[in-house]
Amino acid sequence: MITIILFIISYLLGAIPAGLWIGKLFFHKNLHEFGSGNTGTTNTFRTLGVKAGIVVFLFDLLKGTLAVLLPTFFHLHSLPVLIFGLLAVLGHTFSIFDHFHGGKAVATSAGVLLGYRPLFLLLLLFIFILVLYLFSMISLSSIVAAVVAFIGAAVFPAFHFTMTHYDPIFTIIVMILAGIILFRHHSNIKRIKNRNESVVPWGLNLTHQHKI
Template identity: 35%
Template sequence: MFKFIFFAVLAYFLGSIPTGVIIGKKMKGIDIREHGSKNSGATNAYRVLGARYGVMVLAADAAKGFFPVMFADLAGIEGTLLILVGLITIMGHSLSIFLKFKGGKGVATSLGVFLYLVPQIMLVTIGVFVIVAYFSKYVSLASVTCAALLPILTLIMPIRESLIRVELFIMTFLIGAFVIYRHRTNISRLMNGNENKFKFK
């Protein structure tokens, strides 16, 4: 249990690192929370900072999700506890201690977590995300679609033997619901027809 507590704390603090804010200040001298959608995540970083730094934020946020789970797995944590480490990492990103318990919407960090836990499922999800985002030009719509799809895929696609399917479904359902909730203003704008379209640079 001590080992799990150590990795849970590590996961939260790594997840809490506000990469979008840090890169914006270091590279452009601006706080992205004061521009665009005022979100600290990768999509707003892309809009405000440009493609180069937006991709850097995306990669960093995904890495925040991937590596804590990988380290915990290598240390022998598995099953329910490994899933909880992933969940805590995502919560760290969205409820960062460095941003007064505010943060991004959790999409990129969830990407990293599930790329490690269920890579096959995540590759399908990424494919759906790219298709929806490309043809609709709405990243928010793609994010919400994938958040709803992910729990369904955990029920029908292969997963690693060390994971318990029902627990993985519960985790992905909770994360999906959380991501959709974090996109509630985007959903409202989509329904009203005034959501900002994403411009691929």
């Protein structure tokens, strides 16, 4: 019974649409009606400002971490903790509180890794920042980091790079998380190809995207 309860809690925790609720309560704005229409961190920054963006980012990040830690808090050791993290990401992406809409899974997936493989996350953060500097696109940075995570989860253990042993559950779930991120960015990929993706005012913008 405790397992089922924690499954539900993990999903509901992930499903809390912080950006959407903060926008409505404090700014009287519905994020679905602005920018990309997404309720995640990036659109919150662009629509509601830096302070709100930071709050939403931290909330979305830590709810993934908390979901991974929940089984330990309740001394549940019969299932891999990453399953609970995956449920939080699914809740974030397909929120029952937002008609099964949600964010693009980047921050919450990062939170899952923070709670389980922080060194692996640190590498992905480096990749994210590097790509962001070169191309000025949060979307492309997220996509590249997801691809590196997908490949790295399967390859890195063979070289004892960030991981000392092969963990099939970790590999499978990281691949699922990466797949969700890539799927949720399909519209961004089209805009990047057409060179009209949104950029941030930092970095080199090497692909010369035109939408600012």
